[in-house]
Amino acid sequence: MSDDAKTLDVWVAGTEEPELTPTDEGAQEISIDESGRRLDEQFGRVVEDDYVFDDDADEDERMILNMGPQHPSTHGVLRLQIELEGEIIRRTKPIIGYLHTGMEKTGEQLNFSQGGTNVTRMDYLAPFHNELAYSLAVEKLLGIEVPPRAAAIRVLLSELNRCSSHLVALATNGMDIGAISMMMYGFREREQILAFFEKTTGLRMNHNFIRPGGVAADLPPGWKDDVAAIIEELPRRLGQYDDLLENNPIWVARTKGVGVLSPEEAIAYGITGPTLRSTGVDWDIRKAFPYSEIEQYEFEVQVGEQGDVYDRYRIRVEEIKQSLGIVEQVMDTIPKGDFRVEDRKVTPPPRARIDESMEALIHHFKLFTEGYKVPAGETYVAVESPRGELGCYLVSDGGARPYRMHTRAPSFSNLQALPIAMADSLMADTVATIASLDPVMGDVDR
């Protein structure tokens, strides 16, 4: 073996095999001689012992399979280590952190008005919900209330965002099981919603449009036509999805009774969102702790029965319909008025004022260089993102930057359901289960 090959860590066939070096995640990986609670977590038998362990199984049949981080069905860089017994999954361990970019640390370096650009990149499929949770937390510390029009715009955008995020979930869920056309359709409809976002905010994703104090701008002229087109088009498309998936016996066979979670397990593991509702727990933060005046709109919480992949898929389809209902109500009842709070402390003066007033110019400059100071305190605000409870824990020490900005990421908690849902199921159902939890790795690792 030449020295070059050694330094490059490349093994050339026919030469001496190099020594195996442990990877970076040695302690985080699954190991054969584990015991105690750590093993229970991986077997998914902490809450309910529905696990059937076959002691007579042949040792040779057991193997540990590594899946990811580079795998198209893990929705990013999720890595799973799965112990198999023939075709049956015995225990699973998710290993994460491959997309960790230290966004909570970055959040401490940016001032409060810059923070939105940071949080919007966490859950990149639901950026509006991230911005909303962050803005609500900052507003709670500041003690300001946004005008009704701003609240309505926030609801409109976040509910449309829920539709686009669920469309991706349906699309990728379909693709993972083999319904490739579903992926094409899902992304096509999502593009229509993203086109509206681009018209409104200037960007398809990572908008930084919902800001502390309101929203960045008013809705563009002609927005009602665009939204009306979405509301008219999407239900028709959802009917097509039913033809493609619901009436497809292969789809039903691949999803029903797969990746089952019980309500006790879901609650014990802090699972939220569609995954929790699929188990039959009627829990939606929009109903329990309404935010952004969402309580004035009528909608129903969709609840499943079995807690399997099929129920999660069904709930997402129904939630798209409910969200479109909310969007329609917002469109009909949107109040007139300001789209951001008239608080000079947080809102920069309008462009026209800067030309005529020296004070306005100074004020504008100070706001964008120093930022505004937020009174000392701490708060936790949660919103219902497409994946579950998205919370923002914000601590201020009275300065212009957050002292601590922590995001309670729904995907991060929901990922703990994987070992439970996958224990005792078939290897082929792995991708269906992962896709049904709809993890976004940007949200998991932050």
Next chain:
Amino acid sequence: MTEDNSAVETEEAVEVPARPLPDNEVLRGLFEAFEDVGWGDSLGQDVALVPNDRWLEFATAAKGAGFEVCVDVTAVDWMRQRTERFEVVANLLSMQHRLRLRMITTAPRQEPTVASLVPVWPGVNFAEREVYDMFGITFEGHPDLTRILMPDEWEGHPLRKDFGVGTVPVQFKESHKVS
């Protein structure tokens, strides 16, 4: 007369040690069972200030009182602003009572340790691993306390305030012409 009045007043003040308690019945019952757990109101949200050695005990009682979900565990590094450097924060949720409660405890500068809540709520497993990874706070009784977001051989704990923020020097395209 004046002397008598003042004497009565001071006696009364001594006899009534006003310990603030929440109005909500569920929370009031929980706090009355724990003499040394303080209740606070943080912008309308209920906060329980729990001594470090009562952390697990109070959590168990809270679960018994109806807080069936622990949504999140996180920490704050106060450096020298406070005598106890670390604050560990757990956000509880009661679905049946539609209530939230935030449990806060402190951990010392040297070898910060808190009891793990995994025996009460298995779902805090990942969250406590993240706090261990990011702040170096040890959770006693955690089944699998390893780093979760950073690699194993990483030195230091990134979210501590004394962990610097790295910067990357940017080489601009035309800079060689200027110098």
